[in-house]
Amino acid sequence: WLPFNKVKPYTNAFVRQGNQLLLGYKKRGFGKGLYNGFGGKVDQGETFADAATRELQEEAGITAKLEHRGTLLFMSPEITEAAHIEVFYAETFEGTITESDEMRPEWFAIPSTDEKHREIIQKAKQVDAVSGLRFIPYDEMWEDDALWLPAFLSGHHFIGRADFGADGRLQKWWFALKS
Numbered sequence: 001w002l003p004f005n006k007v008k009p010y011t012n013a014f015v016r017q018g019n020q021l022l023l024g025y026k027k028r029g030f031g032k033g034l035y036n037g038f039g040g041k042v043d044q045g046e047t048f049a050d051a052a053t054r055e056l057q058e059e060a061g062i063t064a065k066l067e068h069r070g071t072l073l074f075m076s077p078e079i080t081e082a083a084h085i086e087v088f089y090a091e092t093f094e095g096t097i098t099e100s101d102e103m104r105p106e107w108f109a110i111p112s113t114d115e116k117h118r119e120i121i122q123k124a125k126q127v128d129a130v131s132g133l134r135f136i137p138y139d140e141m142w143e144d145d146a147l148w149l150p151a152f153l154s155g156h157h158f159i160g161r162a163d164f165g166a167d168g169r170l171q172k173w174w175f176a177l178k179s
């Protein structure tokens, strides 16, 4: 069927506690060396929500009642299939945060205003004087994250598409808030 391409389903889950966001440093595989929410491929017969819960448990050692917050579509000439990612969110969790083979969990400070977000995006590697934690490391994350994470953390539901070039840089994007 033309013009249909193939798409692979993935999940991404973010846990927040007050002004802090839990991210994982990807130790291997796709996105190695970058910080991201916890997630991975959806298995056959599994729902996105089930996969999100399973991946958070496998990669960070915790369980959380995840809420669906957003939908992303990524395209790249490097991969033959587009990535369809459902993004989830939780403010409480159970269990002990544990490093896994794939991810090293770490808490980061969330900028308190949109203006501060912009400052952190432009001038990364800043430390929050209150918590002593590093602010969200936008320079060590997928380039699209800076486009939607601030609105996501303000409680918005969103949908978007990001196209990456062969050089791995973001070429074109489209994002919209659902609420």
Ligand code: 6OG
Residues within 6 Å of the ligand: 010, 011, 012, 029, 030, 031, 036, 037, 038, 039, 040, 041, 074, 083, 085, 142, 144, 145, 164
């Ligand atoms: P595994 O290979 O570990 O799943 N992912 C992306 N996340 C963001 N924020 N931006 C992207 O832009 C991404 N591409 C993939 C989805 C890969 C994990 O990485 C996420 C999954 O959580 C290109 O099974």
